[in-house]
Amino acid sequence: MKKPARNDFDEINYVDYKNVPMLLRHVVSYYGKIKPRRYTGLSARQQKMATSAIKKARIMGLLFFVR
Numbered sequence: 001m002k003k004p005a006r007n008d009f010d011e012i013n014y015v016d017y018k019n020v021p022m023l024l025r026h027v028v029s030y031y032g033k034i035k036p037r038r039y040t041g042l043s044a045r046q047q048k049m050a051t052s053a054i055k056k057a058r059i060m061g062l063l064f065f066v067r
């Protein structure tokens with residue numbers, strides 16, 4: 001059974017890599033791994049935007065690669 005999409009992502013058309021608290025709260029696990037769609041409840045488009053935002057934030061040094 002799929003979870004409904006998160007409200008934070010429903011209203012946003014673009015996931016910003018600078019919004020680190022939202023990414024940490026919903027999409028990144030404790031160890032720094034990107035959670036799959038079945039756990040986050042995001043659509044494919046939203047998951048792809050979140051994944052690219054996480055990768056950009058890691059390169060910029062805003063997020064950790066592993067904990």
